Amino acid sequence: MSGAAVRISVAVITYNWPSALALVLQSLAAQSELPYEVIVTDDGSQPATRALLEGIAPGYPVRLVHLWQPDDGARMSRARNRAIAAARGDYVILLDGDMVAERHFIADHHAFARRGCFAQGSRVLTDAGLTRRMLEESAPMPGFFSRGIERRRHTLRLPALARWYARPGTKQRGIKSCNMAFWRDDLLRLNGFNEAMTGWGREDTELAIRAFHAGLLRRELRFSALATHLYHPTRKHVVGNPNDLIVDDTRARGLVRCELGLDGHLAEFAQPPADLRPG
Incomplete structure (x- = not known):
């Protein structure tokens, strides 16, 4: 287990959905244990995302960074x-900008x-109606008996059972970077994600395979590190994906x-990027 001195960075990827990002950032600001920093990495959003971040920055409890790159397809x-x-x-x-974190x-x-x-985390899936209510009401993550969810078991936080599931292994199914974590020096050794992979999906699986080749093991976070995925249409079933x-x-x-x-x-980042919070 890690020591108390570990500094945790949360990398939140986003693209043109500031209302969802606002709920995600709100959930990270309300954590029982705050991270060291939250880095919003932006794949080419319009100015509304930047405006959102500048609006919440003055009261944000931890270092808040915004990285933007031009919109040149899904990168x-x-x-x-x-x-x-x-x-x-x-x-x-690693957290997607449509994943609302439990406290x-x-x-x-x-x-x-x-x-x-x-570490590989899981997610609760919401339908369009529940997602709309969560966004309109800034509602917290749903519970086990909530309507409009799939994978209901992922609403349950059960520490004893979580420890059993987290035994290290080499399972390759179910890799998803929407809720995933690495030691930063391991990511440096792997050279991070493969940027030859653009468009929808599989870059997380490819990274995990290289991690296994390097001798890393996977810890499955079931019944812990809970998060709720906000509904949106997906391209998951792309046929003939070059990735x-x-x-x-x-x-x-x-x-x-x-x-x-x-x-x-x-x-580019030899010097720390600016904290959006004033002062």
Whole structure:
């Protein structure tokens, strides 16, 4: 288990959904254990996202950073790598900008952080109606008996059972970077996400495969580090995704580092990016 001195950076990726991002940031500000910093890494949003961040920054309880890159198609790998390069924490939690964190989310990730491992969290799925209510009312994460959810078991925080599920292993199914965490120095060793992968999906699976090749193990965070996914249409069932070919190549060649990755952004963030909070 990690020590109390670990600094945690949360890298929140977003694109043109400021109302969802506002709820996510609100949930991170209300944590029982606050992170060291929250880095919003923006894949080309319109100015409304920046306006939101500037509006909440004065009262935000931790360091708040906004990284923006031009909108040139879906470049999630690049956006996440920029956040990792900019991070000043020892441990980086990857969170999507449509994932509302339960109040012990950071504390749970901290508790299950272990050297030689990365952590894979889960999520509660909401329908369109519940998502609309959550956004309109700034409602908290739903409970087990709430209407409009799928994967109801992921509303349950059960620490004893969570410890059983978190035994390190090499399971490759269910990898999703919407709720995932790595030691930052492990991400540097892997060279982060593969920026040859653009468009929808599979960049998280490819990263995890390289992590396994490097000898890292996966800790499954069930019944802990809870988060609720806000509904939106998905491209999950894309047929003939070219990113699948990159995944297959990574697996076949036993790669640990990607060629086009995190190291391309380290010089840009040799100095810490600005904290949006005044003073």
